[in-house]
Amino acid sequence: MSSIAFVSVSKRYGEVNAVSQLDLACASGEMLALLGPSGCGKSTTLKMAAGIEAVSSGEIYFGERPVSHLAPGARNIAMVFEDYALYPRMTVWENVAFPLKVRGITGQPAAQRIGEVLQLLGLRQMAEQDVRGLSGGAQQRVAIGRALVRDPDVILFDEPLSHLDADQKVQLRAEIKRLQKLRQVTSILVTHDQTEAIAMADRVAVMNHGVLQQVGAPQDLYEHPANLFVANFIGEPPMNLMEATLAEGGRVVGAGWSTRLGSARLGTLPAGASVIIAGIRPENIAVRGPDAAGEARGTIVYREPRGDADILTVALDSTGEAAVKLIAEIPGPAPWRTGDRVTLGIDEARLLVFDAVSGRNREVVP
Amino acid sequence: MAEAQSRPEGSKALLWTSVTVVYAAIMLFPIFWMASMMVKPNDAMFARPTQFLFMPTLEHFSYVLEHGFHWYLLTSFLLCTVSTALVVIIGTPAAYAFARFEMRAKDDLFLFILASRMAPPVCLVIPFYLIFAKVGLLDTFLGLTLAYMTFNLSFYIWVLRSFCRDLPVELEEAAALEGWSKPQIFRRVVFPLLRNGIVATAVLCFIFAWNEFLFAFMLGGRAVQTLPVSIPKLITSQGVRWGEMAVVGMTALLPVLAVVFVLQRHIVRGLTLGAVKG
Numbered sequence: 001m002s003s004i005a006f007v008s009v010s011k012r013y014g015e016v017n018a019v020s021q022l023d024l025a026c027a028s029g030e031m032l033a034l035l036g037p038s039g040c041g042k043s044t045t046l047k048m049a050a051g052i053e054a055v056s057s058g059e060i061y062f063g064e065r066p067v068s069h070l071a072p073g074a075r076n077i078a079m080v081f082e083d084y085a086l087y088p089r090m091t092v093w094e095n096v097a098f099p100l101k102v103r104g105i106t107g108q109p110a111a112q113r114i115g116e117v118l119q120l121l122g123l124r125q126m127a128e129q130d131v132r133g134l135s136g137g138a139q140q141r142v143a144i145g146r147a148l149v150r151d152p153d154v155i156l157f158d159e160p161l162s163h164l165d166a167d168q169k170v171q172l173r174a175e176i177k178r179l180q181k182l183r184q185v186t187s188i189l190v191t192h193d194q195t196e197a198i199a200m201a202d203r204v205a206v207m208n209h210g211v212l213q214q215v216g217a218p219q220d221l222y223e224h225p226a227n228l229f230v231a232n233f234i235g236e237p238p239m240n241l242m243e244a245t246l247a248e249g250g251r252v253v254g255a256g257w258s259t260r261l262g263s264a265r266l267g268t269l270p271a272g273a274s275v276i277i278a279g280i281r282p283e284n285i286a287v288r289g290p291d292a293a294g295e296a297r298g299t300i301v302y303r304e305p306r307g308d309a310d311i312l313t314v315a316l317d318s319t320g321e322a323a324v325k326l327i328a329e330i331p332g333p334a335p336w337r338t339g340d341r342v343t344l345g346i347d348e349a350r351l352l353v354f355d356a357v358s359g360r361n362r363e364v365v366p
Numbered sequence: 367m368a369e370a371q372s373r374p375e376g377s378k379a380l381l382w383t384s385v386t387v388v389y390a391a392i393m394l395f396p397i398f399w400m401a402s403m404m405v406k407p408n409d410a411m412f413a414r415p416t417q418f419l420f421m422p423t424l425e426h427f428s429y430v431l432e433h434g435f436h437w438y439l440l441t442s443f444l445l446c447t448v449s450t451a452l453v454v455i456i457g458t459p460a461a462y463a464f465a466r467f468e469m470r471a472k473d474d475l476f477l478f479i480l481a482s483r484m485a486p487p488v489c490l491v492i493p494f495y496l497i498f499a500k501v502g503l504l505d506t507f508l509g510l511t512l513a514y515m516t517f518n519l520s521f522y523i524w525v526l527r528s529f530c531r532d533l534p535v536e537l538e539e540a541a542a543l544e545g546w547s548k549p550q551i552f553r554r555v556v557f558p559l560l561r562n563g564i565v566a567t568a569v570l571c572f573i574f575a576w577n578e579f580l581f582a583f584m585l586g587g588r589a590v591q592t593l594p595v596s597i598p599k600l601i602t603s604q605g606v607r608w609g610e611m612a613v614v615g616m617t618a619l620l621p622v623l624a625v626v627f628v629l630q631r632h633i634v635r636g637l638t639l640g641a642v643k644g
Contacts, residue, residue, distance in 0.1 A: 072545075073544060081536040083536060085537050102545060
């Protein structure tokens with residue numbers, strides 16, 4: 001096992017910066033997720049770690065060892081691909097045996113290791129089957145078996161669940177996590193699906209346009225996003241982001257709503273009035289009757305029932321231009337219906353303050 | 367009920383079958399006609415009314431053998447086999463490189479290769495003639511082999527490149543992670559997956575070379591004569607030797623049919639490649 005560190009790693013394709021000045025570390029035995037929209041540089045980062053793509057500048061370390069000049073085969077890594085990349089015309093057993101065969105490990109020691117891995121993945125019964133006949137989930141398990149069988153220092157997962165059905169996805173998600181913890185293999189997982197990243201990874205690194213936005217435990221990213229991109233990308237339904245003015249004494253005023261920040265937080269915020277973007281998670285908005293006290297009043301314009309929760313879209317009463325719409329997530333089934341007048345309670349302790357210009361969270365330094 | 371349903375089904379199938387049979391008969395008639403001419407005596411050849419019953423003769427066969435046409439067949443066969451083999455040996459790595467590797471001026475280079483196929487052969491045959499005359503390749507087996515290789519190579523690279531592109535690159539990446547070098551990956555991962563594509567494309571190249579007339583006529587001279595070039599010899603001052611022409615024509619047809627029949631499985635798979643995924 002070994003840790004991985006990217007030090008000022010960049011990748012350029014001609015004029016395009018696919019990855020810029022990436023500094024990122026993954027501890028030994030840890031699972032780190034690279035999360036971001038397509039084209040954000042996460043796959044490129046993974047391929048640089050694998051050695052399939054060369055590094056334009058910077059260095060990648062496995063433990064103390066710089067590896068960016070090493071061929072993929074010399075890095076002792078295994079990779080699990082989005083579309084499995086199993087060798088066609090080979091059985092399950094032969095596919096898993098392949099990495100051992102390449103290293104000249106055959107006979108009894110090989111058979112024992114292959115048997116163990118197949119057992120671990122529940123593939124024993126399918127050992128003699130041709131891989132082309134298997135379901136997507138089973139094929140991906142074979143690919144994971146092929147990765148595990150030779151005890152690599154690092155396993156790289158490149159969107160391993162993207163092509164699977166929903167039920168297989170959930171099943172394999174738990175499976176990968178279990179195996180990764182069991183074997184204590186340092187792993188990097190690339191995904192565009194935040195649910196996957198949060199469910200599987202110890203820490204999540206969010207990337208956008210080739211730049212690392214924030215890295216931290218899933219809960220940290222959720223509660224203290226470093227900037228508007230992370231705030232918006234993580235969480236479903238997404239965070240409400242509203243323009244507002246931060247006045248003296250911690251008073252925050254937006255179109256159709258206002259609140260006051262607790263005095264404890266004021267010390268960390270710059271003094272004086274300024275324009276900000278205020279962020280609040282849908283579940284941190286309380287919905288009350290029209291006559292109750294609260295920070296905003298409005299009308300429900302859309303209700304999306306989800307069984308255990310109701311997602312309400314509320315248009316705030318406003319004097320000016322287009323009404324601000326807030327999304328509230330409350331335990332369901334709730335009595336509110338489209339057209340109802342409501343009062344919203346905005347939990348000021350959960351209100352995030354972002355700089356209107358730079359988009360940075362004013363309180364959290366990434 | 368079932369009968370009422372099956373009846374229109376049945377008559378429809380019957381209709382289609384008869385249409386197919388009639389179409390096949392029309393298409394195959396010239397071949398049957400040629401086959402019958404092989405053994406038709408000369409005086410029955412164009413008799414009016416047409417004689418469907420006649421005493422078969424082998425005189426056309428003996429004429430063809432006496433005049434050494436079997437040597438032309440051998441020349442054709444060797445020429446096409448050798449040039450196609452060279453095309454496969456040189457073209458397969460080239461096509462793979464064009465599909466996978468980054469290189470300077472790749473697109474221009476590829477267009478250059480394609481261009482040699484886009485120009486009508488007539489435009490190329492004169493430069494070929496002049497160059498071959500200079501370097502002494504005129505009227506040689508080697509010269510004609512090189513010429514065939516040149517015009518088939520561009521086609522082969524072009525087609526096989528798309529086969530290469532359809533292969534999942536992850537397979538090669540996975541193999542690279544196992545520590546294999548590029549040549550090893552090419553030989554042991556890529557090549558087995560490309561086999562059907564290679565066979566299908568090579569068969570087409572073989573057929574192109576087999577049917578070729580112009581280059582063989584201009585560059586082969588008297589020394590290297592292929593089957594297509596030899597056929598006009600049967601138009602003699604004493605008249606056209608139709609029976610002999612039929613014999614040589616049928617002989618020219620058979621190797622192509624044989625190749626297609628033997629390799630049919632590969633060709634069909636090659637033409638429907640992409641099924642290698644998953």
